[in-house]
Amino acid sequence: MNATTLTVAVEALDAEAATAAIPALAEILRDCVANGASVGFMNWNTLADYERFWRDVAASVADGQVILLAARTADGLVGTAQLHLIGKPNQPHRAEIAKVLVHSRARRQGIGEALMRAAEAIAREKGRDLLVLDTDEHGAARRLYNRLGWTEVGTIPRYALMPDGADCGSTFFYKELR
Numbered sequence: 001m002n003a004t005t006l007t008v009a010v011e012a013l014d015a016e017a018a019t020a021a022i023p024a025l026a027e028i029l030r031d032c033v034a035n036g037a038s039v040g041f042m043n044w045n046t047l048a049d050y051e052r053f054w055r056d057v058a059a060s061v062a063d064g065q066v067i068l069l070a071a072r073t074a075d076g077l078v079g080t081a082q083l084h085l086i087g088k089p090n091q092p093h094r095a096e097i098a099k100v101l102v103h104s105r106a107r108r109q110g111i112g113e114a115l116m117r118a119a120e121a122i123a124r125e126k127g128r129d130l131l132v133l134d135t136d137e138h139g140a141a142r143r144l145y146n147r148l149g150w151t152e153v154g155t156i157p158r159y160a161l162m163p164d165g166a167d168c169g170s171t172f173f174y175k176e177l178r
């Protein structure tokens with residue numbers, strides 16, 4: 001792909017489209033874990049684990065709890081992100097962003113940024129004006145969120161594990177959309 005001519009389309013998938021996209025989403029998750037991303041899985045997890053994860057996400061899309069974004073280029077589905085709508089009565093204004101994933105073959109072309117901008121736009125449409133997320137303290141995502149105006153709250157050491165079992169601190173962010 002040529003970065004100067006890349007066209008990326010970001011769309012929200014309904015439950016049916018999310019289910020149809022499970023093989024592509026599982027491949028993105030497999031690729032991210034294989035390339036060392038701390039995104040909830042270990043290097044011994046299998047494609048079946050990743051597919052099960054996306055089936056659960058599709059069920060949450062059907063329930064209206066999760067908005068699942070897909071980024072497509074001419075190469076197909078290469079990135080994804082989630083907006084979790086907080087269902088608590090005392091947090092109607094808040095949402096969480098999770099699992100921002102871009103396949104390694106498609107990185108550093110603005111797809112991560114496009115996914116984040118789309119997630120923020122949908123949050124606004126849904127009346128959510130406080131967003132939170134956390135990410136691996138050493139990952140590329142930390143730079144992305146800082147670049148997009150998110151505020152770092154701090155880093156909790158040893159919050160999770162890297163896919164190879166090493167400790168991984170998580171850096172927490174928020175962004176006010178008001």
Ligand SMILES: CC(C)(COP(=O)(O)OP(=O)(O)OC[C@H]1O[C@@H](n2cnc3c(N)ncnc32)[C@H](O)[C@@H]1OP(=O)(O)O)[C@@H](O)C(=O)NCCC(=O)NCCS
Pocket residue numbers: 003004032037038039098099100101102103106107108109110111112113114134135136139140141142143144147
């Ligand atoms: C974090 C992640 C989603 C970023 O995706 P991405 O599509 O590469 O993001 P972007 O292209 O918008 O930005 C990444 C970098 O590419 C650069 N870039 C963007 N467009 C570019 C272009 N056309 N030419 C050259 N560089 C470009 C950005 O400036 C940025 O640089 P930096 O990392 O030095 O700050 C991706 O690295 C990933 O999936 N990582 C593994 C999973 C993970 O950790 N996710 C976070 C979980 S919360």
